[in-house]
Amino acid sequence: MSLKTSNSSTQNNAPVRVGFIPLIDCAPFVIAQEKGFFIQEGVDVVLSKEASWASIRDKVAFNLLDGAHMLASMPIAASLGIGTIKTAMQTSFTVSHNGNGITIGNALYEQLQSFAGSSAEMRSGIALKKFIDSRDDQAEPLRFAMVYPYSSHNYQLRDWLSRAGIDSDKDVQIIVVPPVKMVDSLKQGEIDGYCVGEPWNSLAVEQGVGHMLVTGYEIWGSTPEKVFGVNSAWAEKEPERHLAMIRALEKACAWVDDPKNHTELITILSHPDFLNCTVEQLVYGFGSIKPKGQFDWPMEAYQRFSGHETNKPLPSYALWIMAQMHRWQQLGKIDSLSDVAEQVYRQDLYFKALGVEDASDDSWRLSAEEESEWLVAVDGGKAHFHADDSSRKKD
Amino acid sequence: MSAPPVKELTVMLVDNEPARAAIVEQAMTDSGYRVIRRLENAKNLTEAVTEYQPDMVIIDIESPDRDMLENMSRLTKDNPRPIVMFAEEDDSHHVEAAIRAGVSAYVVDGVQSGSVKALLQVAIARFREFHALRSELESVKSQLEDRKLIDKAKGLIMKHQKCDEPAAYQALRKLAMDRSQRMTDVARNIISVMELMGGSR
Numbered sequence: 169m170s171l172k173t174s175n176s177s178t179q180n181n182a183p184v185r186v187g188f189i190p191l192i193d194c195a196p197f198v199i200a201q202e203k204g205f206f207i208q209e210g211v212d213v214v215l216s217k218e219a220s221w222a223s224i225r226d227k228v229a230f231n232l233l234d235g236a237h238m239l240a241s242m243p244i245a246a247s248l249g250i251g252t253i254k255t256a257m258q259t260s261f262t263v264s265h266n267g268n269g270i271t272i273g274n275a276l277y278e279q280l281q282s283f284a285g286s287s288a289e290m291r292s293g294i295a296l297k298k299f300i301d302s303r304d305d306q307a308e309p310l311r312f313a314m315v316y317p318y319s320s321h322n323y324q325l326r327d328w329l330s331r332a333g334i335d336s337d338k339d340v341q342i343i344v345v346p347p348v349k350m351v352d353s354l355k356q357g358e359i360d361g362y363c364v365g366e367p368w369n370s371l372a373v374e375q376g377v378g379h380m381l382v383t384g385y386e387i388w389g390s391t392p393e394k395v396f397g398v399n400s401a402w403a404e405k406e407p408e409r410h411l412a413m414i415r416a417l418e419k420a421c422a423w424v425d426d427p428k429n430h431t432e433l434i435t436i437l438s439h440p441d442f443l444n445c446t447v448e449q450l451v452y453g454f455g456s457i458k459p460k461g462q463f464d465w466p467m468e469a470y471q472r473f474s475g476h477e478t479n480k481p482l483p484s485y486a487l488w489i490m491a492q493m494h495r496w497q498q499l500g501k502i503d504s505l506s507d508v509a510e511q512v513y514r515q516d517l518y519f520k521a522l523g524v525e526d527a528s529d530d531s532w533r534l535s536a537e538e539e540s541e542w543l544v545a546v547d548g549g550k551a552h553f554h555a556d557d558s559s560r561k562k563d
Numbered sequence: 564m565s566a567p568p569v570k571e572l573t574v575m576l577v578d579n580e581p582a583r584a585a586i587v588e589q590a591m592t593d594s595g596y597r598v599i600r601r602l603e604n605a606k607n608l609t610e611a612v613t614e615y616q617p618d619m620v621i622i623d624i625e626s627p628d629r630d631m632l633e634n635m636s637r638l639t640k641d642n643p644r645p646i647v648m649f650a651e652e653d654d655s656h657h658v659e660a661a662i663r664a665g666v667s668a669y670v671v672d673g674v675q676s677g678s679v680k681a682l683l684q685v686a687i688a689r690f691r692e693f694h695a696l697r698s699e700l701e702s703v704k705s706q707l708e709d710r711k712l713i714d715k716a717k718g719l720i721m722k723h724q725k726c727d728e729p730a731a732y733q734a735l736r737k738l739a740m741d742r743s744q745r746m747t748d749v750a751r752n753i754i755s756v757m758e759l760m761g762g763s764r
Contacts (some may be wrong), residue, residue: 221631222645226667230659251633252645253655317634343609346627346633 183212184409187224187236189192190346190443191365192453193264193394194237195433198412198442199421203336208419209412217441220346221316228399229255233408235398236414237263241489243397243512245318248490250498258401260517261414263394263421267453267471268321268384269369270328272296272361273354276310277379289355291381293332300339313362315343323492324387325363330549336496343504350543354378360513366471370452374459379506385469388553392485393471403517414521421473481518483509484532488553491546505542506533572678573597575617577608577626583693587621590689596682609635619679621686624662632669644668657683664690666749672721709747716750 188194197215200206206213214488216233218224225246227233227350241259244250272280276296283302284295300310312329314321326336326417335443336342344352350368353359355377362368403410423429434450438441443450451457458465472478486509493499502508515528534542545551574596579586587599599615602608608631612620622629633645638716644665657680661668664687670679713735739749 219625219627220629222633222667223624226624226645226662230655230662232662253658344631346630348627446718452753 178553181212183214184222184235184413185214185216185233186234186413187216187218187227189219189221189224191236191237192367192437192443192450193267193471193473194366194426194442195437195454196263196417197237197396199423200416202436203420203423205416205419205423206287206413207345209416211409211412211416213413220446221319225252228257228397229253231399231402232470234397235396235410238395238397239316239319240395240485241318241320241323241397241493244486244489244508245493245498247508247512248401248499248502250493250500256511257397258400258403258512258514259395259397260403260410260481260514260521261395261396261417262392262481263388263396263417263473265392265478266383266385266413266469267325267393268363268364269366269380269465269469270363270382271354271369271372271378271380272370273357273359273375273378275357276360293328293529296329297332297334300334306468309339309341310360311341311343311352311358313359313364315347315364316344318493318498320333320384320388320391320393321363321365322487323496324384326361326496327492327549328382328387330339333552341556351375351377359413367449367452370459371449373461373463374452375560380463383465383469385466390468391488392482392555395481411517411521418474418522422475424454425472425474463489466517470472479518481513481515482532483515484514485553486513487534487542488546489531490541491551494543504536505539570597571597572618572674572682573599573615574682575612575615575620576601577620577622577628578602579626586693587686587689588640590685592623592691594685595680596685608632616671618671618674620668621682622667624665624667629667630747644671654680655742659708661687664738666690666695710752712747712754716753719753723757 171274186197188197201213201215216227216228218236218455221239224233224236224238225242227238228238229246229252238257238259240259243259246252246255246257248254248485280290280295280299282485283298284290289295296310312325314325316322325342325359327342329336334340342361345359345362347364347368350359350362350364351372354362354372355375361378369380373380396414398410424433433454434447437450438445438447452459453471483506487505489498490508491500495514510530516526519528542551571576576584576588576591576598578587578601584601588601591598599617600611602611603656608628612632612635620632622632654676661683666681666683666686668683668686715734717728717731720726720734721728724731724734726734735746735749736754738744739746742749
């Protein structure tokens with residue numbers, strides 16, 4: 169059984185305050201609460217719906233929240249003081265992998281048709297590159313949107329553009345648009361394309377507003393997307409409750425991934441307290457249903473919440489994220505990226521929470537010299553990340 | 564000639580709560596700031612910031628548009644950055660007070676920290692005042708709702724028991740005391756039971 173009865177000495181009985189953004193990958197938090205997984209583990213949790221990642225970050229930093237549904241890069245950015253005051257945050261639990269995609273609007277798609285020699289050129293961005301080169305220098309730059317400057321969406325979009333030879337700072341303009349406003353912004357012509365999680369790619373296709381070109385999986389392989397991030401000071405003060413929440417979230421993730429629960433899952437998530445949307449909008453978020461369109465999602469690209477060590481924190485991915493921050497001029501000088509990765513992505517606590525043997529390994533660690541080489545390789549677009557075998561490969 | 568003229572600081576206020584925005588704008592204007600734009604719907608927030616180049620942006624912490632500003636902050640030195648970035652150790656309680664009050668601020672490089680603090684204080688005070696006003700309004704509203712419920716329940720009892728108003732009121736009161744419930748809760752129960760029995764019409 170769980171530790172809930174063995175440790176009744178928790179002095180603080182106030183509920184744990186956890187923030188979430190109403191996106192489909194908040195599902196494990198909502199399910200852990202609504203299906204009683206938190207309570208079964210003896211933890212009283214209050215979920216708080218937040219309107220922006222900035223709000224999640226500030227409230228966790230200033231103790232208005234203890235932890236939250238976070239982008240995998242957020243605990244790293246906060247711990248390094250990038251874009252915010254330096255506050256130690258950490259994660260010992262990966263909530264989801266994958267689910268992102270890049271979609272462009274109909275108008276741009278039509279213009280690219282004559283530049284695409286093949287559908288591969290359309291999907292790789294080569295057609296986009298040719299189109300940009302053909303344009304007048306005075307033309308308004310094309311505008312792409314993503315969800316947050318420190319996000320896989322920003323980095324995947326920039327990576328995809330740069331592989332096609334497009335300078336993501338000079339040749340296009342990249343702005344932030346909140347996910348719920350993406351499809352509408354595309355429809356209104358305020359943006360030409362975007363990188364976002366589901367269901368916002370599928371909905372653009374279904375509504376005939378845009379064409380999806382590529383999934384995040386095809387750009388990066390299978391990678392962590394959201395994590396359970398907490399204020400490190402809280403984690404130190406409340407280790408039992410922290411670990412109990414990890415156990416609850418692991419059960420919730422398995423529940424979310426079980427197809428027989430999908431109808432109930434979608435019904436719960438659509439509630440005004442959570443995503444406040446129609447059940448129909450959520451169908452594309454889970455399982456293998458996708459709208460009819462010119463593009464088929466590879467099975468591996470679907471969002472995944474459990475199995476295959478999905479929930480294990482990957483310090484190697486923290487290194488990858490820091491290299492992305494470096495590549496896109498967000499990162500200052502850091503003495504040891506590996507030390508940061510180890511402090512922020514805590515594998516040891518994950519194993520401890522699940523009561524299994526500590527299988528933390530440090531094969532991912534890099535020496536100072538290797539780190540410098542690694543940053544150069546990533547900056548030049550000459551390195552890839554493969555979470556499936558937890559290794560970094562250079563071309 | 565005494566001190567050199569201090570540059571008038573320009574503040575962009577982004578708030579989709581029009582009543583609060585008006586209060587905050589007035590207070591900031593009274594304190595000598597120039598409020599250059601008050602955007603209720605920050606659809607073109609990025610363009611507006613680029614065009615008006617405010618020294619500070621004050622935005623509701625609950626606004627979904629904050630993430631747009633987060634992105635601007637990395638582009639150039641002149642773009643506003645979140646106030647938390649500027650907080651020194653001893654300032655962090657200012658920032659915390661701001662966050663608790665629901666104020667978030669973005670500031671460009673080179674603005675004196677004293678000016679930031681003074682502005683924050685104005686904004687925090689007005690946000691709090693607005694919260695207080697709103698909760699007062701809500702409590703008045705809920706008192707009115709309570710009154711309506713009790714009146715409706717009384718009416719149902721009078722009709723059902725063929726009694727007068729004081730008797731119906733006494734019956735309600737007794738029920739509430741016997742069950743140690745609030746009058747409103749008892750009234751709500753009576754209404755729903757009567758409606759179930761079709762007795763409300």
